[in-house]
Amino acid sequence: MARDYSVPVLLHFQEGSYNMAFDRFHKVLEKFPTVNFIGHGPSWWGFISADHDPKVMYPKGPVKPGGLMDKYLSDYPNLFGDLSAGSGLNALTRDESHGAAFLDRHVGKICLGTDCADSDGQGKGCSGSQQIAMVRKLVTDPAKRQQIFSGNARKIIRF
DSSP states (O other): OOHHHOOOEEOOBTTBBBSOOOGGGOOOOHHHSSOOEEEEEEHHHHHSSTTTTTTTTOOOOOSOOOOOOOHHHHOTTTTEEOOHHHHHHHHTTTTTHHHHHHHHHTTOOOOOOOOOOOOOSSTOOOOHHHHHHHHHHHOOOHHHIIIIIIIIIHHTTTT
């Protein structure tokens, strides 16, 4: 249906709950090369690191390069990522130098999402305002920031 209507599919990856077996997701990407998929959630962002333990939802410490999600983003033109929620924020803040390089490497594939539960959109409960601040910190080129903030979503959603 997504293929027929040219709409993307957003998938929440969370080991033990939603869309498990991320190591086999490449088969879906290969089966549906004209459908755009957007990855999101704790397991999605955990797999930014090559040493990710799928049982750990919010890993801490340095990211080991070569994570499966990073590889999928490089290898599959129909895969994109959503920065929303604490999981996206954690992936960038746990290793800022890796986060900056990751965003630069995948600038055309990452979309800002907020998942903000704060009605003011700026308090401690709003991960979106923290995401915006982190992207501004890690991405110094205004054109690249604009791609992440809205350009990529416009391209994927086609509006």
